[in-house]
Amino acid sequence: MGLSERIGRIKPSPTLAVSAKAKAMKAQGIDVVSFGAGEPDFDTPRHIKEAAIQAIRDGFTKYTPASGIDELKVAVCEKFARDNGLTFDKSQVVISCGGKHAFYNLAQVLLDPGDEAIIPAPYWVSYPDMVRLAGGTPVIVETHEENGFKLTPDQLDAALTDKTKIVVINSPSNPTGAAYTKEELKALSEVILTYPNAHVISDEIYEKIVYDGYTFTSIANCGEDILGRTVIIHGVSKTYAMTGWRIGFTAGDTGIIKAVSMLQSQSTSNPTSIAQKAAVAALKGPQEPVDEMVRAFHERRDYAISRLNGMEGVTCFTPHGAFYAFPNLNAYMGKTYKNTRIDSGFDLAAYLLDEARVAVVPGDAFGKKGYLRLSFATSMEEIKKGLDRIEEGLGKLKG
Ligand SMILES: Cc1ncc(COP(=O)(O)O)c(C=O)c1O
Structure with missing residues (x-):
């Protein structure tokens, strides 16, 4: 069957592919340690599950407005007021089927062919493909470990053109864990404001998963002008270990929100009614389970980063947020094992899966060569076992 030209512009998500391969190996009885997961290994807190069960019992099982229920939109507005000092009206909020759907919708309503979207690399794997699918052109700007994997105002200035429609800021970042300070965001916002067509999509999905007393700031906090463009x-x-429930939200300009709501009304309709009720309980209920989860991630991060930095030829940036380590393994490029040469993160990840039984995601998938992404959203025991295997596996590479 002839598929559309549009679908030919994208490829399957490599992170989901790694997790699927590790799961398939496990199902065959192979003992694989998986560092592939992009989701907390904790269960959804009980009070959230109870709210969903109650919604089912109450018969809250029918269509809702396509843009989501008012109760959840209000809870989202309260969250932004409480946590971020940002005032949004519920007409400025739309509920979608996860953060991924939220980004997808924005790409669809903002981009025309020829429009450019600036995406700092390393980036979350789905941004460029969702931009391409919408007909836009991803403009990848490579950030460097020396700058803490952060976009500098000069880099941004050099990438912006009159065609720039979107600048993507993802702080804390997947895959590096880099998190911008308010001063850094302010400097970026000043550059963006010199281009009247440029909007910011600020992906704040890892807001609550931060370490070392880092205080989260949104670029929307950097003044009225940039708030209007964000x-x-x-x-x-991620915050409530609810990856399977598929609830994300978008907040911003009323015109953009209206367009997204219209798009949903002609595509997905509403996100699941029951999951929306669960999300209300998540946002309005006790936040202690989040603190507990973050404490566990913090402990694992400290262990994983120090182990990785202790390995021959490996250096690893200390992430300030999210739950990923992004070690630099460039020292291993060009090495060999049994006549197989390691020339990329893809080769190294394949080698580690086949020989060391450890699943990691190649940095190449995030637009950065010579790096790997390891999720520490898995138990300390598995982290120890997996890192032992990686160390041993790397030690076998020659050259
Ligand atoms: C940076 C980033 N944004 C958005 C998402 C989407 O999350 P979801 O669609 O599960 O809400 C993810 C998930 O991996 C992510 O890492």
């Missing part, structure tokens, strides 16, 4: 995407997936 659309925030967020959701309950």
Whole structure:
């Protein structure tokens, strides 16, 4: 069957592919340690599950407005007021099927062919493909470990053109864990404001998963002008261990929100009614389970980063947020094992899966060569076992 030209512009998500391969190996009885997961290994807190069960019992099982229920939109507005000092009216909020859907929708309503979207690399794997699918052109700007994997105002200035429609800011970042300070965001916002067509999509999905007393700031906090140009995407997936529930949200300009709501009304309709009720409970209920999860991630991060930095030829940036380590393994490029040469992160990840039984995601998938992404959203025991295997596996490479 002839498929559309449009679908030919994208490829399957490499992160989901790694997790699927590790799961398939496990199902065959192979003992694989998986560092592939992009989701907390904790269960959804009980009070959130109870709210969903109650919604089912109450018969809250029918269509809702396509843009989501008012109760959840109000809870989202309260969250932004409480946590971020940002005032949004519920007409400025739309509920979608996860943060991914939120970004997808924005790309669809903002981009025309020829429009450019600036995406700092390393980037979350889905941004460039969702931009391409919408007909836009991803403009990848490579950030460097020396700058803490952050975009500098000069780099941004050099990338911006009259065609720039979107600048993507993802702080804390997947895959590096880099998190911008308010001063850094302010400097970026000043550059963006010199281009009247440029909007910011601020992906704040890892807001709550931060370490070392880092205080989260949104670029929308950097003044009225940039607030007017910023659309925030967020959701309950990572904060409340709710990846399977598929609830994300978008907040910003009323015209953009209206367009997204219309798009949903002609595509997905509403996100699941029951999951919306669960998300209300997540946002309005006790936040202690989040603190507990972050404490566990913090401990694992400290262990994983120090182990990685202790390995021969490996250096690893200390992430300030999210739950990923992004070690630099360039020292291993060009090495060999049994006549197989390691020339990329893809080769190294394949070698580690086949020989060391450890699943990691190649940095190449995030637009950075010579790096790997390891999720520490898995138990300390698995982290120890997996890192032992990686160290041993790297030690076998020659050259
Ligand atoms: C940076 C970033 N944004 C958005 C998402 C989407 O999350 P979800 O669609 O599960 O809410 C993810 C998930 O991996 C992510 O890492």
